[in-house]
Amino acid sequence: MKYFLRFGLGRFGAPATLLGGLALMNAACQDVTAGGRRGPAEVLWRTPVAERFAGTISVPITDGDHFYITGTGVAAFDRETGALVWKSSRFTSSIPTYVDVQDGRVFAAEAVAFAFDAETGRELWRAPLDADASLSQNTADEHAFYVGTRNHRVYALNVETGQPLWVVDLGPGWPYESLVKGISISGDTVYAAVERAYSQNGYLATGIIVALDRDTGRELWRHENGTGQDPHGIIGAPTVAGRLLLASDHRGNAFYAVDRFTGREVWRTPTELGFPGPEAPPIAVGDVAYASGADTYVYAMDLQTGRVIWKTRPAMGSSVFHAVCGNAVFNNFLGLGIVDRHSGKLLGTMFEGNEHPTSGFAVHDDRIFFLTTEAAYALKCP
């Protein structure tokens, strides 16, 4: 003991203690992607995913019980534990970017539209389409599954059988490939977003929102965000927020809002020049629209006027997906940015290491779900 006190603690103890401190500090600094729970949002569970489910640039969804992702098929995870519940049959050609769930059925579409049982993953029906629909944010309600294809057609498929209730061509006679980018529904109206190409390579394009009667597919109005003389576009399904439809003109570098009863543009908020525009439509919470852009900023805007309330740069990285959960706005910039949604203050960043987020987000209550290059995650929102 005397020897230890004299030499162990006195001479070697100090470096040993310091080295121990260093080791502890290293442990504390371990990358959260290794499964740790440090950072502005607590990691609730992490489930490694394999095959083509990992690293897909997709947008998952949750119904409160399960969390659904797309890959070679649809996979469902338990919301509480992250355990894999089921995996569906395989898709036929490509991986749908979006998946939707409605009344116990999970829907996805590529060259074929699919419906699966939400509890078991059993395939309920499949319906052939005229072209691939894997890039469109397709949506379902209790009535139909609405699918948009790369041949600018919109299908309303019976949710029970998959039989078409109606099919509409949004651009008969359009000479160039023009993709339907997303569909949203409110009341008796379906809003389809289509990017119309005015040149063969798509350099010149416009984003068009078409309002359709939900029961017949009859066109009610359409809004085009450009003339075809310069680059414009639209990405994802417009967000329904009261009287407004919120959308992103990703090539025209702006968020914009359209009156959903008249088709008139109400406001337009530009993003930073010199960068790409926004990559996903804004999300409305109360009187505020939240969004992020490939200009690296996260935005909060007045819902009625589009005035920027605050904007924050979580990192020098283009953001492509965002979500609001709890008091925070999350964004994916190949890292995870977390910003206080009231003040715009950056709460922190996570997943900036080798394992980084690849997908959009699904939110339920105080939880946010997403995919990384290796795993599915659930985080508790701050």
Place this chain on the structure above:
Amino acid sequence: MDAYAPATQDLQPSSSSLSYLNSQSEGFARYGIQHYPKKRWMPMRLVGDFAANPEDKWGGRNLVRWTEYTYQGLRICNYGSIFFGQFWLTATCGNAHRAMDSADRWWDRFTAPGTKSDGIVHGPSQIYPYALENYVVAGDSHVGETKSSYTRERLNYLLQYKFGAARRQ
């Protein structure tokens, strides 16, 4: 000399050769990807990215992380050893972490102080002229850019969302 090495003239900013090259229109949709890595420990990032893929064990990202751990450890050692009366250790660790700081600052001053650069290619020089959109990534150094997982991820995104290429199974 220039007759034997015309590049010495041609690669000067605003040279007629570069101006001609950049003025040529390209009839296809084009997108750029720019990397803006954090400047801290840039020499280590460059060495790592040169030797391996940025995301690999010996790649730039891990080398930067380990360098930062070492630096923080030396700082703890610097100040912590005072409480143990080990002043030789205080001096040694202090000198070491200050030397690391100096080396890091030297690289910055030597290459591109005050601008976003890894010392190989300056930030604005990464801009793809007349590209529809230039994406930025808080990513890897220029020597690792073409083999970076971030670049791959952005390429996948662009192919899917901008060029409309469906992702095959």
